[in-house]
Amino acid sequence: MAKQIMDVIGVGIGPFNLGLAALLTKTDCRYLFFDKKSRFEWHPGMLLEGTTLQVPFMADAVTMVDPTSPFSFLNYLHEHKRLYPFYFFEKFNIPRTEYNHYCQWIAGQLTQLQFGCEVENIEQTEDGDFCVTVLHHAEQERKTYYSKHIVMGIGTRPHVPERFYTALGDRIFHSSQYKNKREFSLEAGSITVIGSGQSAGEIFYDLLLKQPDHGYKLNWFTRSKGFYPMEYSKLGLEHFSPDYTRYFYSLPKEKKKTVLKNQSLLYKGISFQTIADIYELLYERSVGNMEPKIHLQALTELLSIEDWNDHCFLSLYQHEEEASMLLESDIVILATGYHPYFPDCLKGIRHLISFDEEGELDITEDYRVKLNNDSPNHLFVQNGELHTHGVGAPDLGLGAYRNAIIVNRLAGKEVYKTYKHNTFQRFGI
Structure with missing residues (x-):
C-alpha cells in the first residue's frame, strides 16, 4: 500500500495556523495540523474578565482576506445568536474570552485538526518529502506522516531572563501563569509586578481591584523609561499592514535591526484604556489624602531575586540615579514577554535550514524558511519572522x-486576493 502524502502538515494550532486551516478549506489541499495541547487555548493564563483584544474584531481568522467565509467572527456571532447583543455592544475590541471561544468554535468544525498530538521529529526523505513523527498522547502511540510542506505555527514562548531561572516557583512566576496562580497570590502580604507591557498593566490593575479585600502591598517596577502607552494613532497603525511589511522586508539587515529597536512602542506598550483604568482607580482610592498601598517606579531594573524562607528578596537598580535598593515581596510576577525559539522537532532537518549571521532563520518574503537543498518542498513559518x-x-x-x-x-494559484496598496501613506521612495 502506497504511503499517503499530505500537501501540508501544520505544527502547532494557535490563532495563525488555525486561520490557515480555515482558509485551506477552499482548496483541494490535503492537510493535517497537530498540537500537543488537549484543546485550543489562547493564553489561558491571561484570560481575565474585562480584558479585550488589542485589535478590532475584523482581525479574526479569515475576514481580512475572505469576509464571506463561514469561519468569520460575524458568522460565529450569527451561529450563537449574538448578532444583536454585539450590535448594541458597539465596540470593535471584543472580550478576550470571546475571541478564545470563537477560535474553539472554528477548531471544533475542522476534523483535520488533531489535539493531544505532539510532533516529536521532522526529517526529509530522499524524495524531498517531510517525514513527521507524532506522539498521540491519548493512545501513547507514535505515528508517522508524510507531507510535501510544513507550516510551523508554534509561535513564541514565555521569556524569563536566564539569571532568574533558578528562582522560579510558586512565588516567582511568569505572567503567562497568572490566572492559575491568582488565588494563591491574593493571600500574600505583598506582590510585585515586573514589566512594562500590556500583560504587566492588566495584572497590576486586576490586583489593584482586589486589593481592598485582601490588603496586600502592591508594587510595579519597570526598567523602561516610563509606563508608556502603546502607539495607537491611525497612521501609526498603518505599520501593521502588508504595505509596511513589504517595505520592511526590502531593507538591509543592519537597517532592520535599528528600525526595530526604535519601534518598541508600536507593539510593547500599554493600552490607553488600561493606563486610564489604573489611574482613575488610584485617584478614587486617594480621596481624602488616603495613600494607596502601591509603589510604581520606572527606570528601575530587577537585577536578582532570591527566594528564602517563603519570602522573595529583590535587588533593584535605578538607572538615572545609579542607585540600588533591596525589596522584600511575598510574590513576584515576571511580565517579561515572549520570545521565538527553535523547536526540538526541527532538529532532524536543522542541517538543511539556512540561518543568518545572527543565528536567526533566513526567511523569504513569502514566509518560507530557506533550505540548503534544491527540494521543491517548503518549510513555512508563522510569527517567527x-x-x-x-x-x-x-x-x-x-x-x-x-x-x-x-x-x-x-495551491499554486491565487485562491485569495491580496492588494498592493492598503495605506494612505507610503513607506519608501
Whole structure:
C-alpha cells in the first residue's frame, strides 16, 4: 500500500495556523495540523474578565482576506445568536474570552485538526518529502506522516531572563501563569509586578481591584523609561499592514535591526484604556489624602531575586540615579514577554535550514524558511519572522494576509486576493 502524502502538515494550532486551516478549506489541499495541547487555548493564563483584544474584531481568522467565509467572527456571532447583543455592544475590541471561544468554535468544525498530538521529529526523505513523527498522547502511540510542506505555527514562548531561572516557583512566576496562580497570590502580604507591557498593566490593575479585600502591598517596577502607552494613532497603525511589511522586508539587515529597536512602542506598550483604568482607580482610592498601598517606579531594573524562607528578596537598580535598593515581596510576577525559539522537532532537518549571521532563520518574503537543498518542498513559518518582516509578525490583523500568501503558494494559484496598496501613506521612495 502506497504511503499517503499530505500537501501540508501544520505544527502547532494557535490563532495563525488555525486561520490557515480555515482558509485551506477552499482548496483541494490535503492537510493535517497537530498540537500537543488537549484543546485550543489562547493564553489561558491571561484570560481575565474585562480584558479585550488589542485589535478590532475584523482581525479574526479569515475576514481580512475572505469576509464571506463561514469561519468569520460575524458568522460565529450569527451561529450563537449574538448578532444583536454585539450590535448594541458597539465596540470593535471584543472580550478576550470571546475571541478564545470563537477560535474553539472554528477548531471544533475542522476534523483535520488533531489535539493531544505532539510532533516529536521532522526529517526529509530522499524524495524531498517531510517525514513527521507524532506522539498521540491519548493512545501513547507514535505515528508517522508524510507531507510535501510544513507550516510551523508554534509561535513564541514565555521569556524569563536566564539569571532568574533558578528562582522560579510558586512565588516567582511568569505572567503567562497568572490566572492559575491568582488565588494563591491574593493571600500574600505583598506582590510585585515586573514589566512594562500590556500583560504587566492588566495584572497590576486586576490586583489593584482586589486589593481592598485582601490588603496586600502592591508594587510595579519597570526598567523602561516610563509606563508608556502603546502607539495607537491611525497612521501609526498603518505599520501593521502588508504595505509596511513589504517595505520592511526590502531593507538591509543592519537597517532592520535599528528600525526595530526604535519601534518598541508600536507593539510593547500599554493600552490607553488600561493606563486610564489604573489611574482613575488610584485617584478614587486617594480621596481624602488616603495613600494607596502601591509603589510604581520606572527606570528601575530587577537585577536578582532570591527566594528564602517563603519570602522573595529583590535587588533593584535605578538607572538615572545609579542607585540600588533591596525589596522584600511575598510574590513576584515576571511580565517579561515572549520570545521565538527553535523547536526540538526541527532538529532532524536543522542541517538543511539556512540561518543568518545572527543565528536567526533566513526567511523569504513569502514566509518560507530557506533550505540548503534544491527540494521543491517548503518549510513555512508563522510569527517567527519579526527580524525579517517587521512589527506585524505577531499581530493578529496580519495573520489572514500571511496565510493568504501561504495558501496561494501551496495551491499554486491565487485562491485569495491580496492588494498592493492598503495605506494612505507610503513607506519608501
